[in-house]
Structures are given as C-alpha cells and as structure tokens.
Amino acid sequence: MxxxxxxxxxxxxxxxxxxxxxxxxxxxxNEGYPPYNIEQTSQNSYRITLAVAGFSEDDLAITVEDNSLVIRGRQADDSEGRIFLHRGIAARQFQRSFILADGVDVGEAVMENGLLHVDLTRKVPESVVQTIKIRRTGK
Known part of the structure; x- marks a missing residue:
C-alpha cells in the first residue's frame, strides 16, 4: 500500500x-524564549504578544520575509565598567518566527509594560463562482 x-x-x-x-x-x-501569546481578537484579526522585558523599541526588529513574520531582539552589552556580584538577567538575543497564511497582513506593533504586541488581520477572500464553457470538438 x-x-x-x-x-x-x-x-x-x-x-x-x-x-x-x-x-x-x-x-x-524557535526556542522557549521569549515567551509569547497568540490570541484571536475578532473573527479576522489576531494579536501576538511577546514578553520582551529589558528590550527597548530600538533593540527590536520586526520584518516579514517570505510569508514569515520574524521578530528579532538584540540588546547592547552595557556591562562595561560594571561589577556584578550576581547576574541573573541575561542580555541575550532572540529570533522568533511565525508563518503567515496568504492574505494575513501585519499591522501595528506596540510596546507596553515590557510586552510587544503585534496585530495581524486576515483579508476575507470574495466568493467566486466561475462557469467553464465546454467546447465541442468537430467530427
């Protein structure tokens, strides 16, 4: 079989x-960092929320590449001249990718209290009925 x-x-x-x-x-x-939520905000819209505490807007880049939403974060190393007795907050970079269906557009991105919100909308395609004419071959 x-x-x-x-x-x-x-x-x-x-x-x-x-x-x-x-x-x-x-x-x-995609690893587990940063954690994220995906919620449906209406019948044709979604919101992706990433927990990006410690990142500023300048540390983040959002791009759409080949139907993929790619969110990258890179923090500058500001530890020069500082002495840490304990360093539990890592300044690490990340890349998180989400595959988008055809017709899904990336809208606004907003930072709020250490959370990055990215809004998506899906265009509803029109219903199209097409009639195909049958051609007769001559004998």
Whole structure:
C-alpha cells in the first residue's frame, strides 16, 4: 500500500506548497524564549504578544520575509565598567518566527509594560463562482 502525503493526494491539487510549509515550520528553531501569546481578537484579526522585558523599541526588529513574520531582539552589552556580584538577567538575543497564511497582513506593533504586541488581520477572500464553457470538438 502506498502512503499518500498532502502533496500527492489525488483530490488535493496544488497543495504541494502546504507540505513544504509544514516542514519549514518544524525547522524554525524557535526556542522557549521569549515567551509569547497568540490570541484571536475578532473573527479576522489576531494579536501576538511577546514578553520582551529589558528590550527597548530600538533593540527590536520586526520584518516579514517570505510569508514569515520574524521578530528579532538584540540588546547592547552595557556591562562595561560594571561589577556584578550576581547576574541573573541575561542580555541575550532572540529570533522568533511565525508563518503567515496568504492574505494575513501585519499591522501595528506596540510596546507596553515590557510586552510587544503585534496585530495581524486576515483579508476575507470574495466568493467566486466561475462557469467553464465546454467546447465541442468537430467530427
């Protein structure tokens, strides 16, 4: 018996990209830092919230690359000339990626009390009915 995958199922035409997308999602390399929430704020909008305490707006970069929302954080090392008896707050960098479906647009990004909020909206496609004319071949 042959195993069918999404890209090879006979009723799913043109979905080869979906299988590659699932593989790409598994390889994003997202670790547990920084923690984040994803909430649905309406039927066609979402909000991603990342806990970025210690980062300023200048330490963060938000880009959309090949249908991926990429949020990067990099803090400058300000420890020069300082003597720490204990250093439990790490100044570390991160990259967090989220794959976006077609038609999802990234809106506003807002910093509030150490949280970065990124709003997303999904465009609702119009329902299109297309009638295909059947051509008769001559005999």
């Amino acid at each position: 042959t195993k069918l995958t999404l890209g090879t199922h006979p009723y799913l035409l043109g979905f080869e990209q979906l299988e590659r997308l699932v593989e790409r999602t598994a390889k994003t390399g």
